[in-house]
Amino acid sequence: MTTTSESPPPAIDVEAGTPERCWTAALDVLPTWPRRRLPSGGWALVVAPHPDDEVLACGGLMMALSRRGVGLVVVAVTDGEASHPGSAAIRPDRLAARRRQEAVLADARLGVTPRRHWLRLPDGGVPDREAWLSATLGELLSGPAAPRLCIAPFPGDGHPDHEACGRAAAVAATRRGAPLVTYPVWAWHWARPGDRRLPLAGARTLPLDRVQRTAKAAAIAAHQSQLRPFGPGPADGPVLTEGVLAHFARPFEVFLR
Helix, strand or coil: CCCCCCCCCCCCCCCCCCCHHHHHHHHHCCCECCHHHCCCCCEEEEEECCCCHHHHHHHHHHHHHHHCCCEEEEEEEECCCCCCCCCCCCCHHHHHHHHHHHHHHHHHHHCCCCEEEEEEECCCCHHHHHHHHHHHHHHHHCCCCCCCEEEEECCCCCCHHHHHHHHHHHHHHHHHCCCEEEECCCHHHHCCCCCCCCCCCCCEEEECCHHHHHHHHHHHHCCHHHHCCCCCCHHHCCCCCHHHHHCCCCCEEEEEC
16 A cells, blocks of 8 residues: 555545544445355455555455465565655665565465565556556466456556556456456545445445454554654654554455446
C-alpha cells in the first residue's frame, strides 16, 4: 500500500478519511460468498500492486482457498519502495528489500505458501507499464491448467498503481477466460456509502472465522515498515494508520464482481 496524489481522488490523506463506522450499515446488507461456492483444487492468481495490499484486502480469501487445496500464485507488481517519499531515514532500495521480506513473513503468518513473482515495476509508475503488465499477467493465466480465479485490485481504487493493475488484470482475465473478482483498498478511505465510484451493487462478503481473523491480523503486523515511523520527520510516519487499518479488521472481506 503506497499513498499518492497523482490520481483522483485528488489526495489520499492517511490521517483523514471515512471512518469505518460509516460503512457498517452499507456492508451489512451485502450478500455473502458461501464457502461452498469457493473453488477447490487448481490454482488462483493474486495481483498485488504493493506488498501488503493482498494481505489487507484478501488475506482471508487466500487462507480459504489454500484450505480448499487451491494453489496460490501472487504477482507482486512493485516492491513498494515509494511508500515514504521524502524520507531521509531510509533509502528506497532498502525499503524495497524490507518490504519483500515482510511479504514473505506475512505469507507464513497466514499459513499459505504461494509461488511469488516479483515484477519490480517502479512504485507509482505502473500505469506507464500497463500494456506490458497485462501481457505478463496473460502469460501467467495461460499456464497448462486454467486458473480457478483471478483476484485483482478494483480498477477505480483511486491510486494509479492499483487502477493500472486492475485494468491490466481485467484485460488479461477476459482474454484468457479466467473468473475475476476485484478488491478495494483505498476506496474505503476516500469514498462514502452511496458513492457511485465504488459500485457495491453486486459485491459480496466473505466471512472470516476466528482463526482467519487472528492470522490476518498477525500478517498485517508483519508489515512494520508501514505501521511504524522511521523517524521524527513528517515524511517518516506510518502509512497504515489506525483509521486505515480499521477497514481491514472486519470479520469479513468484500469483493466486487
